[in-house]
Structure formats: C-alpha cells, structure tokens
Amino acid sequence: MSQPIRFDPIRLPPEAEVLRAEVRAFLAEEIAAGHFDPQTSPMQDGFDRDFSRRVGQRGWIGMTWPKRYGGQERSYLERYVVTEEFRAVSAPVRAHFTADRQSGPVLLKYASEEIKMDILPRITRGECGFCIGLSEPNSGSDLFAARAKAEKTARGFVLNGSKVWTTYAQCADYMIGLFRTSLPTDDNRRHGLTQFLIDLKSDGVAINPIGNMAGGADFNEVVFTDCFVPAAHQLGEIDGAWKQATSELAYERSGPERFLETAYILTELTRTLGPEPDRREAEGLGRLVAQLHTLRRMSVSVNGMLQAGHEPVLEGSLVKDLGTIWQQILPTKARDLAAFAETAPEERAAFDALLPHALRIAPKLTIQGGTTEILRGIIARGLGLR
Amino acid sequence: MSDTDTLIIDTTARIFQELADPQAVIAAVDDSWKTALWNALEEAGLTLAWVHEDHGGAGAAISDGFDILYVAGRHAVAVPLAETLLGGWLMARGGLQVPPGPMTVAVGSRAEPLRIRGRHLHGCARGVPFPALAEHVACVADGEGGPQVVLVATESADIMPTAGMAGDGIGQMLFNGAPAIAAARAPNTLGLEDVMLMGAAVRAQQMAGALQAVLDLSVSYAQEREAFGRPIAKFQAVQQNLARLAGETAAASAVAASAADTIHHAETFDDAVFLEVAAAKIRCGEAAAEGAAIAHQAHGAMGYTDEHALHRFTLRLFQWRDDFGSESEWAAGLGAMVAANGADRLWPMVASR
Known part of the structure; x- marks a missing residue:
C-alpha cells in the first residue's frame, strides 16, 4: 500500500x-488612525510605503531571516501568523510582501554577502520593494520557453527582451528575473536559464502598466533594451535556474494569501x-x-513541514x-x-461595494503564481501518474 | 508519531489485510469472514481502545482510537468497530464496566431524547448502525436526576432494520421499557450533542481513510488500464481528475486529523470542538461526494460492478456522510453559530486553532 x-x-x-495579539493590536491602531479601512482596502492598490515602514519597525518583514541581515530569526509559523492577520483585514502589504515572501529568501540563498548586507536590511525596514520577472509574452505556465536574453560581457550581462504580468513593477525597486543565457539542450529543455537581480532604475528598463478588468493596473510589461547588470547580480548557477525553482514554489504556494484573497466577502x-x-x-x-477552516488547517500544516525543513x-x-x-x-x-437577505442597506453597504470587486478579480486567482492546470x-x- | 501509535496502526492494518481484503470479501460465499475479523480485532484490544483497563478495555489514547478508525476506513470496515469504540467511550464516561462483543450506539432526537425511568429505557432512535450484528446498545438518556449512560441488550429493542447504503444494516430502534444491563449517572454536561460530536469525528476519520483507499485504487487502475494504446494515467484529462481526487482526499484527511487532535486535547466539548468536528463532518461529506464521483469516472464501468472493490468504499462513504448528522445539518448549526457570534468574531474563531 x-x-x-x-x-x-x-x-x-x-x-x-503572543505575537498574534501584538499584530492585532498594531492593526487595530492602524485602522483607528485611518491608515486603512478593511471595508474599502480590498478595492485599493494596497501599496503603502509608510505602512510597510511601520511594519518593518515592528520587525515583521523578513522575520525568519538571520539577525545580521535585519531579520529576527523567528519561525515560519510566527511569520504565518503575521501574514494571515494582515490578510484577514486586507492590510496594504504590497510594498513589502513579495520581497518578504520570495525575493528575500532567494537573495539569502544565492546572493553575494555584499548584496545581502546592502539589500536585505532595507527590505526588513520596509524600504525596498521587489517584483518577480518570470512570465513573458510567449512564456507563462511554460516557464522554460523564456526568451528574454542575458548576454555575457566583460563586466557583467546585458539584458534584452520583455517580462510581462509583473505585479507592481511600477512601484518596485528591484526585480529578480529569469533570463536565457544558453539554448536548451536536447536532453534538458530546462537548461539555459539564469536568475538575475535587476535594479529597476537602471538604464534600458521601461515599465508599462497594463490596465485590467477590475479597474486596476497592478500588472506591467517590463521591457529591457541593452540593460546592463553587474556580474555580481547573477543569482545562483549559470544556466541552472531550474534547479533553484522548486523549493521557492513551496513557499509561494502554501501561504494564507492563497485562500484569503477574497475572504473579506465572507466577513461582510x-x-x-x-x-x-x-x-x-x-x-x-x-x-x-x-x-475555510479546512484550508487554513492544511496551510498551517504545510508551514509546519517547511519549519521542519521539508520541501512539501x-x-x-x-x-x-x-x-x-x-x-x-x-x-x-x-x-x-445574500440574494434574499433583508438587511438594512447601511448594514450591507460594504458587502454591496466589495462584491463587484471580488467578482471582478476572481478570474485571475487560479492563474497567478501557477495555474490550476500546472498545479494539477x-x-x-x-x-x-507522469 | 510515537512507537505506540505506529504499533497500533500496524496491528490494525495487518488484521484488516489478512482478514478483510476487499477482493477476498467480495468473493466470500457468506459472512463468516466478519466473525474472524471481529475476533481478531477484539483479541488485539482494538475494539475497546477507548476504555480504561480497569473497566475491561485497552486504555489507549483518544488519538490512538482515531488512528484505528482511519485504518479501518481505509479497509472499508464492515463490522461494528467504530460503534463499539464509540460505545466504549460513552460507557467510560459513566464509569461503567464494558462487556465484550460488538456494541452500537443509539441517539434519540433533540425534541425527544431517550429517557430512563427506574432502570428501563424508553424512546426511539433512528439510523442506528449495525442493529443486527451488535449485541449491546449504549446510549445517553435523560434520567430523573440528570443524564445517564445506559447499556441495554440489542434484543430488548424493537428494531426496524434496513440495509443502509452499503448493506451493513441500519435501523430504527424502539425502546419500550428495555431493561438496563448497566446504568450510571453521567457528568451533568454529557448529552446527546456530545455523542453526535464524537460520532461525527469518528465518521470523518473513517471517511478520510476510505477516500485514501479510493485514491489508491484509482491511481493503480489508471496506471494499469490501457486505452488508445497507452495507460489512461497518461492522459491529461485523467491526471487532472485524479489530482482533484487527491485534493479532496487531502482536505478530508487534514480536517479529520485536526478534529481528532482537538478532541484528544480537549477537556470539555466547547465551541472549539464544535467548529472542528462540524467542519470535519461537512468537509469530509463533501469530499465523499466529489471523490466518489471522480473515482468512479476513472474506473469506468468496471468500478460500477459488484465484483470490483471500489463500491465497498464509495457506498460506505455515502452511508458515513449521513450518520451522526449530514453535512447540511452540521452546516446549518455551524452557520447559525457563526451568525450569532457576528461578523467580527468570524476570523478570530477560525484563527484560534
């Protein structure tokens, strides 16, 4: 068997x-101070540098990272609590969340000491935002079809090509992007891609927001034209980025943000x-x-596996x-x-305002971060089976 | 997992593999395999795992009992193992000595609970599992001075039996002054709801086990069965369906394990236990419907025949989702609680676990 x-x-x-109580107290203060309102924040872009700085002051960004890089060396389960409490009230975490969840851990693993000392503390202070450069106009779920190129020069690499659906590239400071450094080989079509750290203020980077059906423009097209990146910004093995992807995905896919994105509508x-x-x-x-309870218990369990050092x-x-x-x-x-609910209009005002938004964003939820088909x-x- | 846990799980699995292999059971000419299975389970102390040694049981932990039930579900248990465990748990609450042999558990309705007057049991219980195989019936009944745990002989009840979804037997039991073999005052807080909660947690665990078996069967079948020149497991449409089945299995297993763990650590059956158990019974019942449909689709007509083992699991999933309250009943109760607490207490309740 x-x-x-x-x-x-x-x-x-x-x-x-204990941490949960601290987080709730902080969020209650933020709401009371009018910094955000859970009944309207889902409809806003959620990008608030000042909020992220205050979160950073509490030590809640990069909280699992080593102290020498500004982290707190706390557990994944503690990070889980912070993440889910923020999501539960739709707090504006966009300015730091990608770096906290994904980009920081990649840098920790693959960046040089100098880069880690420079960037990681800024992330933990809420002063440095990241975006993820994976998809391209002709490469989405099929990541290994990426064509944007990085060509080696004497001092580094020159990037050409474009990335697309890059969430919040227009506000981010850096991208971690996947670029082709060699052609795939006959026996390994995943060969030939390399990850780079890219300063989005570099010459040769154009960021074009893409409007969407929910009225936002969080997606972008990022076009690279002879954009130079220094050799030290190569992350991990040349041509071997595919080996680096799997463990990253477990972090990306098991967080509370993967089932709480429309949870406000259940509250309302x-x-x-x-x-x-x-x-x-x-x-x-x-x-x-x-x-919801079932999903949360599963998600907590996966984070327990991560904490124990497994790759679930x-x-x-x-x-x-x-x-x-x-x-x-x-x-x-x-x-x-809610179809037959006889609630007074003022009692359901938030529901009526939020529902159209939730319905509009729903189609993207099974696409971003790995489509349903890819997951299955x-x-x-x-x-x-395969 | 401790060594004791592993030992109990291995013992249970071995007994079922030897004496209740689904394919052998289907080929059996009569029900004599059930006697052999029951005797082996009883001899290993598994049937009274939740009864203290002083009262004739094995004195295992609550979590061990749930582990036994998961394994039993994985083998489509067709003897009153779960019911005897549950009966033993109930008897232990009254500090009563537990007799050997298979038991079942009777629950009255909320409007008309079972009553004990003198030492005679009155009232009606519907949907009692295994009325034919169980020798004794355990229940909680309203007594003159508070709730009592009561044990009567099955033969002292008027039984209207039906086959039930899976043919294991289920019946309405009428107690018209049935004499108590044993009766004792129970803790004042013990009531029908506690039996329903424990029964629902038990059935959730069995459903999780059965879904895992259904997944295993479906994966093996898809790897063996060829169509259009290759195993059907190689078709993406089949892969996507089986991935969904794995998702339903995972959800059932996770939520049932969470409920079992909560009960294992609970002092009393409070709102936290209610959330966990209600969610487990609801989500496992939903997974039973989804999971059975996908598994049968993957098996084609073969899975619909009486000679294939699949139906032994899917029909029991359909029975178990009905027992001790259906998804609809538990969901109406959970929804009413959430609504009464109000919107702002929803998240704190979910995140308190």
Missing part, C-alpha cells in the same frame, strides 16, 4: 499566539445575513466556514489548488446566499 497523503494537525506554538456576508439567518443562509455560511511540493500544490478554487468561487457563493500536473506527478 502506498503512503497516504498526510497533513499533520500542527498547532501554532504559544509564542505565535456574515454581517449582511445578520444574527439570525434563515436555514438556507445558515447552511451556506456553515459550509463556507468549514471549507505536493502538499503545497494541493493547498494552492484547493485554496485558489475556493477563493474564486467564494464571491459567487456569497452573492447567492505537479500533483499528478506526485501521485506517480
């Missing part, structure tokens, strides 16, 4: 719960249904809460697949359940 799929019932340690649905919903409404609400690629993909499908359908279910391919591989 094969090994069963297992998600151990990890409980957050006491220090994480609860407000709209009122204290005594009818049986149909109560049942629908109960199912949604059961599903299959488990992370399972959580992201289930989580993104759930957060995508949630606005529609909320719409159905990874799961199928984990099952031994």
Whole structure:
C-alpha cells in the first residue's frame, strides 16, 4: 500500500499566539488612525510605503531571516501568523510582501554577502520593494520557453527582451528575473536559464502598466533594451535556474494569501445575513466556514513541514489548488446566499461595494503564481501518474 | 508519531489485510469472514481502545482510537468497530464496566431524547448502525436526576432494520421499557450533542481513510488500464481528475486529523470542538461526494460492478456522510453559530486553532 497523503494537525506554538495579539493590536491602531479601512482596502492598490515602514519597525518583514541581515530569526509559523492577520483585514502589504515572501529568501540563498548586507536590511525596514520577472509574452505556465536574453560581457550581462504580468513593477525597486543565457539542450529543455537581480532604475528598463478588468493596473510589461547588470547580480548557477525553482514554489504556494484573497466577502456576508439567518443562509455560511477552516488547517500544516525543513511540493500544490478554487468561487457563493437577505442597506453597504470587486478579480486567482492546470500536473506527478 | 501509535496502526492494518481484503470479501460465499475479523480485532484490544483497563478495555489514547478508525476506513470496515469504540467511550464516561462483543450506539432526537425511568429505557432512535450484528446498545438518556449512560441488550429493542447504503444494516430502534444491563449517572454536561460530536469525528476519520483507499485504487487502475494504446494515467484529462481526487482526499484527511487532535486535547466539548468536528463532518461529506464521483469516472464501468472493490468504499462513504448528522445539518448549526457570534468574531474563531 502506498503512503497516504498526510497533513499533520500542527498547532501554532504559544509564542505565535503572543505575537498574534501584538499584530492585532498594531492593526487595530492602524485602522483607528485611518491608515486603512478593511471595508474599502480590498478595492485599493494596497501599496503603502509608510505602512510597510511601520511594519518593518515592528520587525515583521523578513522575520525568519538571520539577525545580521535585519531579520529576527523567528519561525515560519510566527511569520504565518503575521501574514494571515494582515490578510484577514486586507492590510496594504504590497510594498513589502513579495520581497518578504520570495525575493528575500532567494537573495539569502544565492546572493553575494555584499548584496545581502546592502539589500536585505532595507527590505526588513520596509524600504525596498521587489517584483518577480518570470512570465513573458510567449512564456507563462511554460516557464522554460523564456526568451528574454542575458548576454555575457566583460563586466557583467546585458539584458534584452520583455517580462510581462509583473505585479507592481511600477512601484518596485528591484526585480529578480529569469533570463536565457544558453539554448536548451536536447536532453534538458530546462537548461539555459539564469536568475538575475535587476535594479529597476537602471538604464534600458521601461515599465508599462497594463490596465485590467477590475479597474486596476497592478500588472506591467517590463521591457529591457541593452540593460546592463553587474556580474555580481547573477543569482545562483549559470544556466541552472531550474534547479533553484522548486523549493521557492513551496513557499509561494502554501501561504494564507492563497485562500484569503477574497475572504473579506465572507466577513461582510456574515454581517449582511445578520444574527439570525434563515436555514438556507445558515447552511451556506456553515459550509463556507468549514471549507475555510479546512484550508487554513492544511496551510498551517504545510508551514509546519517547511519549519521542519521539508520541501512539501505536493502538499503545497494541493493547498494552492484547493485554496485558489475556493477563493474564486467564494464571491459567487456569497452573492447567492445574500440574494434574499433583508438587511438594512447601511448594514450591507460594504458587502454591496466589495462584491463587484471580488467578482471582478476572481478570474485571475487560479492563474497567478501557477495555474490550476500546472498545479494539477505537479500533483499528478506526485501521485506517480507522469 | 510515537512507537505506540505506529504499533497500533500496524496491528490494525495487518488484521484488516489478512482478514478483510476487499477482493477476498467480495468473493466470500457468506459472512463468516466478519466473525474472524471481529475476533481478531477484539483479541488485539482494538475494539475497546477507548476504555480504561480497569473497566475491561485497552486504555489507549483518544488519538490512538482515531488512528484505528482511519485504518479501518481505509479497509472499508464492515463490522461494528467504530460503534463499539464509540460505545466504549460513552460507557467510560459513566464509569461503567464494558462487556465484550460488538456494541452500537443509539441517539434519540433533540425534541425527544431517550429517557430512563427506574432502570428501563424508553424512546426511539433512528439510523442506528449495525442493529443486527451488535449485541449491546449504549446510549445517553435523560434520567430523573440528570443524564445517564445506559447499556441495554440489542434484543430488548424493537428494531426496524434496513440495509443502509452499503448493506451493513441500519435501523430504527424502539425502546419500550428495555431493561438496563448497566446504568450510571453521567457528568451533568454529557448529552446527546456530545455523542453526535464524537460520532461525527469518528465518521470523518473513517471517511478520510476510505477516500485514501479510493485514491489508491484509482491511481493503480489508471496506471494499469490501457486505452488508445497507452495507460489512461497518461492522459491529461485523467491526471487532472485524479489530482482533484487527491485534493479532496487531502482536505478530508487534514480536517479529520485536526478534529481528532482537538478532541484528544480537549477537556470539555466547547465551541472549539464544535467548529472542528462540524467542519470535519461537512468537509469530509463533501469530499465523499466529489471523490466518489471522480473515482468512479476513472474506473469506468468496471468500478460500477459488484465484483470490483471500489463500491465497498464509495457506498460506505455515502452511508458515513449521513450518520451522526449530514453535512447540511452540521452546516446549518455551524452557520447559525457563526451568525450569532457576528461578523467580527468570524476570523478570530477560525484563527484560534
């Protein structure tokens, strides 16, 4: 008999719960001071450098990193608490979140000491934002089809080509981008790509926002024209970036942001249904809460695996697949359940304002950070089907 | 996982593999395999894992009992193992000595709970599992001075049996002054809701195990079955479906394990236990529907036949999702609680676990 799929019932340690109280107090202060409003912030761009600086002052950016780089050497489970509490009130974390989640850990692993000492402390202070340069106009899910080139020169590399769907490139300071340094080989089509750290203020970088159907312009096209990057900005092995990708994905795919992105609509649905919903409404609400609880317990469990030093690629993909499908359908279910609610208009004003937004952003939720189809391919591989 | 846990899991798995292999069970001419299986489980102390040694049990931890049930679910258990564990747990709450042999558990309705007057049990319980195989029935009944844990002989009840979804038997039991073999005052807080919670957690664990078995069967079948010149596992459409089945299995397993762990550590059955168990019963029941549909699709017509083992699991999934409250019943209760608490307490409740 094969090994069963297992998600151990990890409980957050006491220090994480102490931290949770601190985070909630901080967020309550921020809301009271009018820095953001959970009932409207989902509709805004969520990019607030001042907010990120205040989060940095608390030591909540890069909090798992070594102290010498500005980190706090705290656990993944503590970071989990901070992330989920911020998401639960739709706090404006965009200015630091990508660097905190993904780019910082890549630098920690692959950047030179000099770069780490320069950039990581700035990230932890909330002063330095990152974007991710993976997709291209003709390379999305098929990452290894990337064509944007990095050509070696005497002192470094010259970049040409374009990256696309680059979230918040227009506000970010740096990109970690994937560039072609060699052609793929016959026996390994993943060969030939290299990761680089790119200062977005460099010459030869043009950033063009792309408007979207939800009324935002968080995506960008980033065009590189003879853009020079110093040799020290090469991250990891030349031509071997594919080896660096897998562990990164487990971090990217298992966080609370993968099922809480539309969670505000569940909160507002609860407000709209009122204290005594009818049986149909109560049942629908109960199912949604059961599903949310399940996803959260799975996500905590995966973060426990990360904390224990495992690389839960299959488990992370399972959580992201289930989580993104759930957060995508949630606005529609909320719409159905609120259909006959006889709530006073002022009680449901936030629901009525947020629902169209949640419905508009829903289609992208199963595309970003690995499509449903790609995730299920990874799961199928984990099952031994391919 | 401790060594004891591993030992219990291995023992349970070995007994089921030897005596209840699904394919052998399907080929069996009669039900004599059930007797052999039951005897082996009883001899290993698994049937009374939740009863202290002083009261005739094995004195295992609550978490061990849930591990046994997961393995049992993985083998489509068709004897009253879960019910006897549950009955033993209930008897232990009343400090009662537990008899050997298979038990079942009867639950009255909220409107009309079972009652004990003198030492005689009255009332009606619907959907009682294994009325034919169980020798005793354990229940919690309203007594004159508070709740009591009561044990009666199955034969003292009027039973209207039906086959149930999986043919394991399920029935309505009418107690018309059935004499108590044992009865004792229970803690004042013990009530019908506690039995429902424990029963739901038990069924969630069995469903998680059964879904894992359904996933294993489906993956093997897809790797063996060839169509259009290659194993159907090589088709992306099949891979995507089986990945979804893995997702449903993972969700069921995670939420059932979380509920079991919560009960293992709980002093009393508070709101936290209610959230965990309700969520487990709801989500496992949903996974049963999704998972069974995908598994049958992957197996084609073969999985629909009585000679293939798949139905032994899928039909029990359909039975177990009904037992101790369906998804709809638990969801209405959970939703009512969430609504009564109000929007601003939703996240703190979810994130407190």
